[in-house]
Amino acid sequence: MAQQDDLFKNIVSHAKEYGFVFQSSEIYDGLGAVYDYGPNGSELKNNIKTYWWKAMVQMHENIVGLDSAIFMDPQVWKASGHVDAFNDPLIDNKDSKKRYRADVLVEDHIEKINQKILKDVSKAAKRFGEDFNEEEFRSTHPNVTRRQEEINSIEARMKAALENEDLVDFKALIEDLGIACPVSGSKNWTDVRQFNLMFNTQLGNIAGEEGKLYLRPETAQGIFVNFLNVLNTSRQRIPFGIAQIGKAFRNEIVARQFIFRMREFEQMEMQFFVRPGEQEKWYTYWKEARLKWHKSLSLGDENYRFHDHLKPAHYADNALDIEFKFPFGFKELEGVHSRTDFDLTQHQELSGKKLQYFDPELQESYVPYVVETSIGLDRMFLATLSSCYKNEDLGEGNSRVVLALPPVLAPVKVAIFPLTKKDGLPDKAREIFNQLRLDLNCQYEEKDNIGKRYRRQDAIGTPYCITVDHQTLEDNTVTIRERDSMEQERISIDQVRQVALEKCSWGKVLQ
Ligand code: GAP
DSSP: OHHHHHHHHHHHHHHHHTTSEEETTGGGTOOTTOEEEOHHHHHHHHHHHHHHHIIIIITOTTEEEOOOOSOOOTHHHHHTTHHHHOEEEEEEBTTTOOEEEHHHHHHHHHHHHHHHHHHHHHHHHHHHGGGOOHHHHHHHOHHHHHHHHHHHHHHHHHHHHHHTTOHHHHHHHHHHTTOOOTTTOOOOBOOOEEEEOOOEEEOTTOOTGGGEEEOOSOSHHHHHHTHHHHHHHHOOOSSEEEEEEEEEEOOOSSOOTGGGSOSEEEEEEEEEEEOTTOHHHHHHHHHHHHHHHHHTTOSOGGGEEEEEOSSOOTTOSEEEEEEEEETTEEEEEEEEEEEETHHHHHHHHHHOOOOOEEETTTTEEEOOEEEEEEEEHHHHHHHHHHHHEEEEEEETTEEEEEEOOOTTTOSOSEEEEESSSSTTHHHHHHHHHHHHTTTSOEEEOOSSOHHHHHHHHHHHTOSEEEEEOHHHHHHSEEEEEETTTOOEEEEEHHHHHHHHHHHTOTHHHHO
């Protein structure tokens, strides 16, 4: 665990040192759970957005894009249920004065039990080798079955407490499990209370409730209220989807773990409108499609798992998370939610406008059902950064930090170096740089020795470094160094563009 903590600390400081992520308002000691993206961070973030947008919009004829405003009529949030039900159960520790999400405390406790099960499973897998049958082991080994029953019973009790809004039993559950405050170690807890997560502000010069505006806590509502506009202008027929990328705001109680849980963050959401009764089929489709999108980046298939929700949000009849193995354990990266016709029906009722679709095949009108995919851009950024960060031992006392980013996501695709600052090498290197940057994000560097320049590019994940030397002036060839293998080859300048474009092609991950 301590090793994982160190790894996470190293990633956070690497993100700052190399211009990926800075604390917001740092010169004023920083604003909690708000972050800024630096020069390399904004490139990486944009590339993740492009990957998502291409996969969802460009590669699906039946998905179109949208960019709706952050501010919306406050009635939107009344209709969506966020004013009344977008709450987290919170609890304070009286000794440390720290505030926690009550459900997260219980989930962390469950994860500890789960880790014990995984330890037994992995020990047995080693012992039995190829003959190991994990399913049989899990259903027969007494320690594992006892722990699994314990997990099931905690989950059932938490689910009942949440569903029945029984906050007294929620506190009793925390006490019965003997959960202690991670900071003070004490079990001196306050009661559990509900806390609404929406930020609000004031419209123009209108005082009081009348002028109250919310900062959207999800981008999805912008899609729902534009359902008819898009339907009438895009010639789409059900099933079809609307996708958008944008900022969302939540007054998170527990804001920690760097950019994992922020108060201002970005979402990439898609609402897929389907015939009532077909939602289960599309839920399964999108669950698999989204996992495939993640795995195409080759960040490690073992880093993903599904987690079904015990208590789907107030708008959903089915929901799951795609979890990722962050340095602090498996946590939610993306949600897939079957949102029924809840949102459109609510908006129809409150606005008085019909939000229906006439199905030419069925010859009837209905309020469509919706399957949503919703991924946090910042979490995707953290998943990418943390799984690609490697501290490599090169032998003989040498090491390097390398970000083994998928080339399509790398902030800089090619770095171009003149070997020295003399003999016309910089001019030649600039000529190549000017040619390549028309198609690829490139960097020209002449400062420091070549080894240091390679290390700097490794640390930001640049797939290729091109070096111009004296031989270049004679035969128009350069050395090209590949980031992961560190191997160098001599190739003709004319080939460089093709080699780099091939490696960084979107086609590699979109197929
Ligand atoms: N429209 C549905 C919705 O918003 P959600 O599960 O609350 O569902 C979707 O959020 C995704 O947004 C999450 O899977 C996560 O990646 C991201 N997310 C949610 N809260 C976040 C926060 N405070 N900071 C960063 N990302 C967050």
